[in-house]
Amino acid sequence: MDGLRHRAVDLGFALAWGLLRRLPEAVVTWLFTRAADVVFRRDGRGVQRLRSNLAVVRPDAGPAELDALTRAGMRSYLRYWQEAFRLPEWSPERIVGRVRTVNEHLLRDAHAAGRGVICALPHLANYDHAGAWAGLTGMPVSTVAERLRPESLFDRFVAYRKQLGMEVLPLTGGTDDVFAILADRLRAGGFVCLVADRDLSERGVPVTLFGRKSRMPAGPSALSVRTGAPLVPATLHYDGPDLVITFHELIEPTGGAAAMTQRCADAFAAGIAAHPEDWHMLQRIFLD
Structure with a gap:
């Protein structure tokens, strides 16, 4: 039964990547917006979890405000998937032109230092x-x-991100030491990006996020301590058709990985609090 379900999921993604990039953008936007509203009204487990997470971010929100925020969150989440299926067709000019940045110099100056x-x-x-x-x-x-099931779906996501110009290493199940490879990239002056607000190992670093206990992956801070490369937290949000990337103050590899990870959590909290509707956290993140 699981094999049949996995094949159906893989086929669905294959069809989406093949079909949705060929439809007019306005049509796809309408379809994904309607789909988000349907999922919101069904109020399944993911929507309930998103609502509970957003309630922590906005503790003073009443039921109507929290519902509106959750609905906007589902629309933002489905926008991510809409763009995922269409990004390979975007021109380089469009990809770059639809991004605005805040404090970009923090990233560029750190990269120019060569560490x-x-x-x-x-x-x-x-x-x-x-x-x-x-x-x-x-x-x-x-x-x-993150390695997905079925394996063919994971391969599709790796191919998709490679098409966008990224080197993608499997978090688990590979034959190589991922941490060592990333450390080598950094020692050569490279750029490593890691999504790091949800711990998948249950061995993450304890942090306080919005006043609640949580855990975050140790990887970014551990890599910084190992290699001497600085750590730059970044947060994202949508503004109309654009993606806005905000770079936060540099975290140097001092004070230990736990303290560095907490500083990351503080930067994440600032970005999430400013744009909670764009936080796609449909999983458990607060330990209590």
Whole structure:
């Protein structure tokens, strides 16, 4: 039964990548907006989890405001998928032209110093678009990807991100030491981007996020300590048709990985609080 379901999921993604890029953009936008509203009204487990996470971000929100925020969150989440299916067809000019940045000098200056740079991001807006932008503007990205089932679906996502100019390493199940490879990239002056607001290993670093206990992956801070590469937290949000990338203050590899990870969490919280509707967190993240 699982095999049949996995094949159906893989076929669905294959059809989406093949078909949706050929439809007019206005039609696809309408379809995904309607789909988001349907999913919101069904109020399944993912929507309930998103609502509970947003309630932590906006503790003073009443039921109507929280519902509106959750609905906007589902629309933002479906916008990510709409763009994922169509990004391979975007021209380089469009990919770069649809990005605006805040404090970009923090990233560029750190990269110019030649020690390599680590960028840690939460699940905000479209990090694939941000990765494509970075590569097209002179900073090709090395990253990791969570292994999906079926394997063919994981391969599709790896191929998709490679098409956008990223080097993608499997988080688990590969034959190589991913941490060592990323460390080598940084020592060579490279750019490593890691989505880092949700711990998949249950061995993450304890942090406080919005006053609540959570865990975040140790990878970005550990890589920084190992290599001496600075860590730059970044947060994303949508503004009309554009993606806005905000770079936060540089975190140098001092004080230990736990303190560095907490500083990342603080930067993430600032970005999420400013644009909670673009935080695509449909999973459990708060330990209590």
